[in-house]
């Protein structure tokens with residue numbers, strides 16, 4: 001599977017290279033050192049994460065990608081403090097993480113809004129928990145509803161909103177607490193394609209306009225490349241870091257870049273990492289038919 | 305009965321055709337009852353004596369078997385004495401609908417046969433108070449215990465095995481014990497309702513609590529919620545609509561224990577009324593009282609269902625009753 005005509009995903013334009021140099025100069029927000037996570041399982045233990053180490057800098061947008069079951073959720077839940085890790089260290093601003101806290105906001109795949117609270121009250125929940133007065137919390141919530149464009153729905157209940165709107169509220173609810181990092185576990189996984197791409201642009205807008213670092217889990221390659229500065233690629237059983245890729249696609253990102261050579265080169269690389277060719281061959285029964293399909297397809301010649 | 309009660313809100317809505325079926329479900333049994341009562345040849349195994357004739361042991365208003373009546377008619381004819389007269393009738397324990405309907409009114413206006421005995425409305429009020437206190441006491445203890453057991457695995461392991469065992473013991477079996485401990489008046493009756501409700505209540509509410517989406521608790525924790533506030537600000541509001549539904553079902557169970565409870569110690573309440581009326585063979589009053597219990601049970605459940613829709617506007621299941 002040689003990607004003839006494509007540049008290497010490691011090739012970066014000057015602008016992109018300079019941008020990464022600037023990012024590396026910023027302070028480290030999150031540092032993970034030799035993280036291990038084992039779950040008790042019938043007949044022994046499941047090793048979900050093995051020796052995972054990486055650093056995320058301030059205002060970076062990092063995506064984590066990997067096949068289903070490779071420990072993405074385990075990783076992000078450990079960072080959130082919802083799971084205890086078996087060994088290693090998680091440092092936020094240099095301080096070890098112990099349990100969940102306001103400094104790490106989280107957006108779940110399922111709609112985790114409180115169904116008994118209106119949209120506004122959902123956003124107010126965090127500030128109220130940290131001891132802000134009702135009025136102060138309400139003021140902050142209104143600001144955020146303005147920002148995500150849902151002021152009109154302030155008094156609606158979550159069940160009255162569409163899936164995309166609910167996730168916008170969930171993002172606002174996490175960000176109103178002014179966390180150091182926003183952790184997102186496949187937040188758009190349950191949305192239809194159109195809503196999903198609108199939400200991606202929306203998230204990039206928010207990220208551009210406020211001081212927030214984002215760790216975003218997905219199993220959608222396009223989504224990862226479109227959003228991320230860097231992509232952490234995990235391999236399953238046990239979850240280990242395969243590669244931490246710097247995305248060579250320049251910013252600002254637009255959907256038009258989906259067919260740019262850098263984009264396709266990165267995607268080809270991710271594809272190769274996540275679906276290694278030898279594993280593919282193992283599963284193929286009708287491998288006799290496969291080559292003809294490859295000959296017909298020219299990756300550089302996009303349909304779009 | 306529980307399934308019936310828990311769904312009872314549902315059948316008041318819906319398209320006209322299904323509402324027709326709802327009406328029919330009540331009309332059909334009444335129609336059957338009316339047919340058996342008013343069409344003489346349908347059942348009527350008795351004869352209501354209207355004229356005694358020459359039979360010395362007959363009395364006006366007496367119900368005798370038809371065969372016996374026919375025998376007496378034949379005997380009198382052979383003896384040349386006056387013939388008894390009567391009309392086909394049903395046994396005394398099956399009064400006709402109009403008799404029960406009028407009893408529904410007269411039962412409230414007729415003074416009790418025994419001097420000092422309670423009137424029907426006093427009996428009813430007494431029953432309602434027994435139910436109320438039994439249920440309130442059971443809930444005051446059962447709801448918090450259920451929520452704790454549903455939230456903390458350790459607490460669940462500490463309490464639930466014993467409760468699981470205890471709920472298989474029939475509540476009425478504790479009647480004699482309750483009387484010995486609590487006297488013969490309302491104490492043991494409330495205790496029976498309590499025993500009948502409490503253990504189920506803890507288990508059901510623990511289960512309801514466990515079914516709460518864990519993500520909601522995790523979301524709250526990432527938003528800075530800790531300790532007891534997780535229960536008061538997340539678990540409790542999260543399960544409240546389901547808790548309310550559980551309580552409605554449990555209240556239905558409490559009703560079924562009422563009649564047993566009221567037989568314990570000195571008989572009281574609606575059960576006392578029913579046994580008294582049966583003793584005097586006022587079966588129209590017995591049926592009237594039974595119907596009143598049904599109406600109160602169903603009526604209160606419908607009321608609670610409507611209240612639930614008001615209280616929990618976010619809960620979709622509440623709309624289905």
Ligand SMILES: Nc1ncnc2c1ncn2[C@@H]1O[C@H](COP(=O)(O)OP(=O)(O)O)[C@@H](O)[C@H]1O
Pocket residue numbers: 039040041046047048066067068069070071072073074075
């Ligand atoms: N609570 C748990 N108990 C035991 N094993 C778990 C638990 N959560 C996840 N695992 C296991 O850990 C591995 C990684 O799971 P997960 O982090 O959910 O993967 P992903 O999110 O990438 O699909 C899987 O093999 C899964 O079976």
Ligand SMILES: [Mg+2]
Pocket residue numbers: 072073074
């Ligand atoms: Mg997952």
